[in-house]
Amino acid sequence: MTLTLLDELLLFSGATLLVALFIGRGLAAGWMVTILYGGQLLTLLKMAALGYGGGIIASSLSFTVMGQNLSWRFDALSWFFALITLGSALLSSWFACGAWERSYAKQGGNIWLFHLAMALNVLSMLILLASGDLLSLFIGWELVSWAGFLLMALAGGVATQAAMRYITYAMAGGMAIFGGLALVYSSSGSLQLDAVLIAVESMSTTKLWLLVILFGGGFGVKMGLLPFHLWQAPAYAETPGPGSAFLGAISSRMGLFAILLVLVKLFGIVNIDSLKIPFTLIDARDLLAWIAVFTIIFPTFTAMKQNDARHLLAWHGIGQGGYMLLGVVVADAMGGAGGLLHVFNHATYQAALFMAVTAVIHRTGTADLNKLGGLVVRMPLSFMVLLIGIIGLAGLPPMNGFVSKWLVYRSLLNEGMPLLFLAAVIGTLGTILSVYKLIHNIFLGQLRVEHEQVKEAPWSMMAPMLILAAIIFITGLFPGIPLAWVASVQEVVGLPATDYTLGGVESVSGSLDMIWVIGVLFAGFGIGAVIFYSAGRSKRVHQLDNYAGGHFLSADVRYQYSDNFYAGLMHLVGGWYRGSFLWLEKSVISLIDFLSLVMQGLYRRANAEFYLLSTALFVMAWVVI
Amino acid sequence: MIPALTPELILYATAIGLTTIGLAGVVLSVHLFRMVLSLVIAEAGVNLMLVLAGYRWDAVAPILTSLGEQPAMVDPVPQAMVLTAIVIGVGVQALAVSILIRIRQRYATLDRWEVAERMDADIAATAGTPRDVSQEAPLGERPLPPIPAKRVDPSGSES
Amino acid sequence: MNGALALTIALPLLGAFLLPVLMRVSVAFGVWIGPAILAYGCWILGDLWLTGSMQPFSVALGGFAPPLGINLYADTLALLFALAAQLLGLIFWPFKLDQDSARRQALMLLLVAASTGLALSGDLFNLYVFYELTAVATFGLVAASGTSAAYAATIRYLILSGIGSVLTLFGIALIYGQTGTLNLAHLAQLAPEQLSNELGLAAFLSLLIGIGVKAELFPVNTWVPEVYATASSRLSAFLAGLVSKLALLIILRLLLLVFHQPEAAQVILILGILGVVSGELAAWRAKEMRRMLAFSSIGQLGVLFIAMALPDGQGMLAVLALALHHLVIKSGLFMLADGWGGALQRLRGSAAASPLAAGLFVLFSLSLVGMPPLPGFWAKFTLITELAGQTEPLYLMGLTVFLLATVVEAAYLFRVAAIIYQSAPQERRPDEIPKAGGLSLATAGLFGAGLIATTLLIAPVGDRLQTIAAQAQDVDLYINTVFPATPGASQ
Amino acid sequence: MAPLELLLELTLMPLVAFLVGMMMVLMMRRIAARIQRRVGPPLFQPLYDIVKLHSKQTQVSHGLIHDIGIVMAMGGYIAAETLLPVPGMNGIAEKGGIITLLYLMMIPSLGLALGVGQCANPNGSIGIARALTAMLAYDIPLVIVIFGVAYAAGTTNLVDIIAQQQAGGFATWGAVQMPLLAVAGLIAMHASLGKQPFEIYIAPAEIATGPMVEMSGKHLGGLFVMQCFQLYTISVLYVSLFLGGGSTWFDFLLKSFLVLAIPASIAYLFPRYRTEDLLRLMWKWPVMLGLIGVAFVL
Structure with a gap:
């Protein structure tokens, strides 16, 4: 059997797993694993034709079990997501080797298990991305959720609790998908993609509704859509540094990959659009859009109240997931491109931000926003990476986040959805506010006494951060590069493709050319600098030489404002945080507790014979009547 | 109107009656030994039922007395089965009584609820798990103010 | 060669009764009698399984032709379960030597003989006798562990099983009264005309509940948590793993061959769903390893009942796959529970103490929950696709309950895994942390290896199961083998 | 558009903006003076202030980010000017629409925030927190208004929007077509200026002029320059969205000054709003008006 490129990739990834498994003990193991990720990325680039022209590379491995044949193949969609996965894996594991590894091992962390979990995650994600039919999709899906559980749970203590909560959500999601799978199998007779495609047309609306709910809910759990989003923030935040960077960047986007593959490609947006919710004028697509929009708003405003940097970023991860789904669900040329581009952009700046925060934790030992401050003088490079990251996260012009958000807004504008547009903008503004709190409480303000001797993050951690910052800026300047891949993905998935240029998007109703916009922006900065520095040198003043009303x-006095940062806003909005989703989750758990108590009572001191007789009589009566 | 009281119906009625009395005895009684005895009654009832399954009124007991022409005989198979059923029943009851003696020695009572309570306490003790279902400590967070710390547990059975 | 089949039952019975005497003569010799008999039994069945032409055959005991005599019917399904009985008997053999080990070993031989009989027998009353034999042997073995809780559990189980046998006899009496025969094949021929009325259904239901006591059917499985918590974990592994499956096999044979009424399937489905719900939810709060495994086995058997309720034997493959998978997993888990028996909180930090056991626990839980590459997933997949194919709402409800139960199961199994992998609390001395070791760990490792082996060669195992299921479903094959076309005396 | 000519435009537009902006600052201060019955500053007072601030001997700075913050503040607006079409010069308006302009206007506030953060003064931080909350407040109605106009015009390109409005003369002005949106836009614009009733974040009494607490010398000078650009950008944006932009220079300047006169005259008559009242006001009336206006447009 000839080894196709896909086989090479999967074997390479398997080899990385074996390397991590067997020679993971030594400190050099980290570097070896990183190099192997680099190798995987190269093999992926060899398949670059997929990313530009489309087409399919099938794997020679396919077998039939119990009447179901499983096959694996790569197309533009899987290539795009694989590129992001391997990119973030390479940079995260590079970040992990060297200084971070030593300090993590010193604190009692198990480095071998960490590299093993990362390699396992990458392999299972590649298998999921390469799934050729619904059954291999489900197998890949379960592998990814269990590998994610391993990575989340290895930090012990609070992380294990968060991982436990995650796995219960993931199992519920998995079972919903399994139910959906069974329904599809029963109506179409086979799980091959083309057979399902035909069967979808002939499906009754109620069955299609059931499938949309099952698949949407199942994949939504992994993406952290609204009702199921509670697990994601603590789970991603408690994973050890580079692990959270990797998970934050790509792990929950697997849900979007599956939604694209199943809901968009198989069921087709037009079918979903036709599913009307009775008595209301919204249909399934609007429902998904509104879920996406609420997923943007609520987590973002929850992020604002967080006091731990990692939790703040993790909550933003959920919020940004809402943009991607919104873009994909609006499904016109620009919306689809915006949603997909946002996957790439978000992966870059989320990984950079998590790495920067890990660098701060590495140096200062804490991520608590109320125990940091003024680190810009000691860690300038980390400040710069965090600044670039938050500008990307907030979606402001020079960085790539702006391009994808602009595309999503333009699609909402073209489709004429004012309320969705408004909600998305509220989400962005909320991001800007909470992101400023992040950078202010860590890097600006008074430097604490204990952080006087803090040095800049070591080079093994700084290099990947700088590379990511560079990627963010370059893809911001030339969005054409990722847009090329996005366009080919749109063709594969069946969304209308966008006509992109190197600088941005060309369209009759207003176009965007980032090269000009950024050029003008930096020209403006130049003129501003000229005006500013024309007035001679300024004297650097110590931070305590400050206006304090005469004192x-x-x-020893703590002259920093960081706690309850948006007090004014919280006066008005504070009342609205009622943790209703947390209450919902608690009520489900207490219901299960109560039922299990009833059942145990049934078994503990129950009068067994009475039950036996009553059932026998009941059954006899039922039979006789 | 009572259906015609053919002897066959009476026998069926007694068989089913015996079984129901036995089963009701098991369910209603509290003393373990009484339950075993009512089990005996139930088995007797079912055995009668089994014999009746192959019974014919105008036939004689299925014993080959002479080689020549035989009178109409009753179906011997159920009777053979009843033999084994009775033997099994006796075996089980003997085992039950011997176990009852053991329980009497260990738990000093044969009241089924008491035995069940003691058994649960023992299982929880060997496993080392706290007994969460007890009247003294209601489950879940206490809506009321917490119980004062130093309160002696009346049942004293806490191991 | 077919005569040897009867030997597999006769020899253990003979051994059971001779063992106490031999033990008194010379302990050294007596100790090896039991395992030798079982090994020989395994060899016969293994030989039949491999050389046999996969064609079922019927052995008439004592040369009497089936409608009157008792016959042993051995198709691949029955052989499989008989071989499992002998093999597991050998694996769970009570090797511990103490003063009443003779009694325990004799009872074990009795239990294995009766189980093999259950698997092979083709006559209803013969099944009843073997069923009672297993019950008595179980009482003896549970009571043998000597604690007062064990006695209490035995007596409660005895009374419940006594009522069960009363109902079974009642059912047999009804069937005999109606058809005049108790041979399954003969019944299969007569069933359509004589047993398809109300009386037939009543007979089936009393049989179902009677035998259901052993098969952990919903209302009558209240004995399960107590017995498994007090019995030795080797015995509970044998009970939960195998004996409950055999009782299930009888009901399955009855359902396939004799009773085709839809109400029968619906009753089993409802009781199955209730079993799943009660089992899984009770396990959610279980504080102790063995009790949790007991509730989990109730849940899993509930799933088997749901699978069995699929109309005209469609669920046969699912039942077979799920039963074998549960047999391997539950035996393995109970073997781990041998070392980790006590409260779950006490297990904190035992992963460090015995990493292999912890790894095995996670492997078994993953397969039980249905993680894809492991066989558990394929077993569930067959059941789910069958269930989804039905249109009646009851089956779809069964499907949803099954899926939700898996989520609850994953939650409580991995809560235990999390406790095991936690770091041990400082105040606990290392020797205090329960260690799973010695023989039971070896047996658990054996089951783990078996699981991984099936994962690797899942395709051939899948096809083999499909052939067995197809053969077991086919009713007239059963009738023809028992009554070959020419009514001559069978060989 | 020859590159040389484009380059000329890119330099001229900010220069024009600066001069007009200074005139606007002067007008604001003159109106305030007239209301408070005093004469008001001479013609070139804004220019004198800037030059004085830039020529101070002792320039105090809290670090590089403090300086870069001011540079970003000025630079952001200068870049925004090039996106605002002025009669005769379109700059790069085609290259980025209103949404890009809206985001470019956020860059200065972020830059200022960074700079103030570096001064390590709690008053400054509280001021910035309030400034960003105020931004959250006035941006929502502003966005609704922009959505309405862009959807009505079918494009986000400012040049086309102005062309459409000028096509039918007075009748096709944005204000006439969408009166409700115009009113909502006015209120939102007033708030974004940060003038009297909405200047909670400068609040001299409570937080010692908030962000400006550590700004002195060229930093304060830079903020003055930013203020000129800010007034110019906002008023010209309003004019081009609702009053049909400027067909000739005179009519363009007249409209911009008139538009700015309205908030300037209202400004000095009201005391300050608290932050949450500002939020409540902004999220109640302008949003209501905006949504109804958009409903008409749809």
Whole structure:
């Protein structure tokens, strides 16, 4: 059997797993695993034809079990997601080797298990991305959710609780998908993609509704859509540094990949559009859009109240997931491109932000926003990476986040959905506010006494952060590069493709050319600098030489405002945080507790014979009547 | 109107009656030994039922007395089965009584609820799990103010 | 060669009764009698399984032709379960030597003989006798563990099983009264005319509940948590793993061959769903390893009942796959529970103490929950696709209950895994942390290896199961083998 | 559009913006003076202030980010000017629409926020927190208004929007077509200026002029320059969205000054709003008006 490129990739990934498994003990193992990820990325680039022209590379491995044949293949969609997966894996594991590894091992962390979990995650994600039919999709899906559980649970203590909560959600999602799979199998007779495609046309609306709910809910759990989003923030935040960077960047986007593959490609947006919710004028697509929009707003405003940097970023991860789904669900040329581009952009700046915060934790030992401050003087490079990251996350012009958000807004504008547009903008503004709190509480303000001797993050951690920052800026300047891949993905998935240029998007109703916009922006900065620096040199002043209403500041007084950062806003909005989703989750758990108590009572001191007789009589009566 | 009281119907009625009395005895009684005895009654009832399955009124007991022409005989198979059923029944009851003696020695009572309670306490003790279902400590967070710490547990059975 | 089939039952019976005497003569010799008999039994069945032409055959005991005599019917399904009985008997052999080990070993031989009989027998009353034999042997073995809780559990189980046998006899009496025969093949021929009325259904239901006591059917499985918590884990592994499956096999044979009424299937489906719900939910709060495994086995058997309720034997493959998978997993888990028996909280940090056991526990839980590459997933997949094919709402409800139960199951199994992998609390001395070791760990490892082996060669195993299921479903094959076309005396 | 000519435009537009902006600052201060019955500053007072601030000997800075913050503040607006079409010069309006302009206007506030953060003064931080909350407040109605106009015009390209409005003369002005949106836009614009009733984040009494607490010398000078650009950008944006832009220079300047006169005259008559009242006001009336206006447009 000839080894196709896909086989090479999967074997390479398997080899990385074996390397991590067997020679993971030594400190050099980290570097070896990183190099192997690099190798995987190269083999993926060899398949670059997929990313530009489309087409399919099938794997020679396919077998039939119990009457179902399983096959694996790669197309533009899987290539695009695989590129992001391997990119973030390479940079995360590079970040993990060297200094971070030593300090993690010193704190009692198990480095071998960490590299093993990362390699397992990458392999299972590649298998999921390469799934050729619904059954291999489900197998890949379960592998990914269990590998994710391993990576989340290895930090012990709070992380294990968060991982436990995740696995219960993931199992519920998995079972919903399994139910959906069974329904599809029963109506179409086979799980091959083309057979299902035909069967979808002939499906009754109620069955299609059931399938949309099952698949949407199942994949939504992994993406952290609204009702199921509670697990994601603590789970991603508690994973050890580079692990959270990797998970935050790509792990929950697997849900979007599956939604694209199943809901968009198989069921087709037009079918979903035709599913009307009775008595209301919204249909399934609007429902998904509104879920996406609420997923943007609520997590973003929850992020604002977080006091731990990692939790703040993890909550934003959920919020940004809403943009991607919104873009994909609006499904016109620009919306689809915006949603897909946002997957790439978000992966870059989320990984950069998590790495920067891990660098701060590495140096100062804490991520608590109320125990940091003024680190810009000691860690300038990390500040710069965090700044670039938050500009991307907030979606402001020079960075790539702006391009994808602009595309999503333009599609909402073209489709004429004012309320969705408004909600998306509220989400963005909320992001800007909470993101500023992040950078202010960590890097700006008064430097604490104990952080006087803090040095810049070591080079093994700084290099991947700088590379990511560079990627963010370059793809911001030339969005054409990722847009090329996005366009080929749109063809494969069946969305209308966008006509993109190197600088941005060309369209009759207003176009965007980032090269000009950024050029003008930096020209403006130049003129501003000229005006500013024309006025001679300014004297650098110590941080305590500050206006304090006449008092003399001394080092022991804490002259920093960081706690309850948006007090004004919280006066009005504070009342709305009622944790209704948390209450919902608690009520489900207490219901199960109560039922299990009833059942145990049934078994504990129950009068067994009475039950036996009553059932026998009941059954006899039922038979006789 | 009572259906015609053919002897066959009476026998069926007694068989089913015996079984129901036995089963009701098991369900209603509290003392373990009484339950075993009512089990005996139930088995007797079912055995009668089994014999009746192959019974014919105008036939004689299925014993080959002479080689020549035989009178109409009753179906011997159920009777053979009843033999084994009775033997099994006796075996089980003997085992039951011997176990009852053991329980009497260990638990000093044969009241079924008491035995069940003691058994649960023992299982929980060997496993080392706290007994969460007890009247003294209601389950779940206490809506009321917490119980004062130093309160002696009346049942004293806490191991 | 077919005569040897009867030997597999006769020899253990003979051994059971001779063992106490031999033990008194010389302990050294007596100790090896039991395992030798079982090994010989395995060899016969293994030989039949491999050389046999996969064609079922019927052995008439004592040369009497089936309608009157008792016959042993051995198709691949029955052979499989008989071989499993002998093999597991050998694996779970009570090797511990103490003063009443003779009694325990004798009872074990009795239990294995009766189980093999259950698997092979083709006559209803013969099944009843073997069923009672297993019950008595179980009482003896459970009571043998000597604690007062064990006695209490035995007596409660005895009374419940006594009522069960009363109902079974009642059913047999009804069937005999109606058809005049108790041979399954003969019944299969007569069933359509004589047993398809109300009386037939009543007979089936009393049989179902009677035998259901052993098969952990919903209302009558209240004995399960107590017996498994007090019995030795080797015995509960044998009970939960195999004996409950055999009782299930009888009901399955009855359902396939004799009773085709839809109400029968619906009753089993409802009781199955209730079993799943009660089992899984009770396990959610279980504080102790063995009790949790007991509730989990109730849940899993509920699933088997749901699978069995699929109309005209469609669920046969699912039942077979799920039963074998549960047999391997539950035996393995109970073997782990041998070392980790106590409260779940006490297990904290035992992964460090015995990493292999912890790894095995996670492997078994993953397969039980249905993680894809492991065989558990394929077994579930067959059941789910069958269930989804039905249109009646009851089956779809069964499907949803099954899926939700898996989520609850994953939650409580991995809660235990999390406790095991936690770091041990400082105040606990290392020797205090329960270690799973010695023989039971070896047996659990054996089951783990078997699981991984099936994962690797899942395709051939899948096809083999499909052939067995197809053969078991086919009713007239059963009738023809028992009554060959020419009514001559069978060989 | 020859590149040389484009380059000329890119330099001229900010320069024009600066001069007009200074005139606007002067007008604001003159109106305030007239209301408070005093004469008001001479013609070139804004220019004198800027030059004075830039020529101070002792320039105090809290670090590089403090300086870069001011540079970003000025630079952001300068870049925004090039996107605003002015009679005769379109700059790069085609290259990025209103949404890009809206985001470019956020860059200065972020830059200012960074700079103030570096000054390590709690008053400054509280001021910035309030400034960003205020931005959250006035941006929502502003976005609704922009959505309405862009959807009505079918494009986000400012040049086309102005062309459509000028096509039918007075009748096709945005304000006439969408009166409700125009009113909502006015209120939102007033708030974004940060003038009197909405200047909670400068609040001299409570937080010592908030962000400006550590700004002195060229930093304060830079903020003054930013203020000129800010007034110019917002008023010209409003004019081009609702009053049909400027067909000739005179009519363009007249409209911009008139538009700015309205908030300037209202400004000095009201005391300050608290932050949450500002939020409540902004999210109640302008949003209501905006949504109804958009409903008409749809």
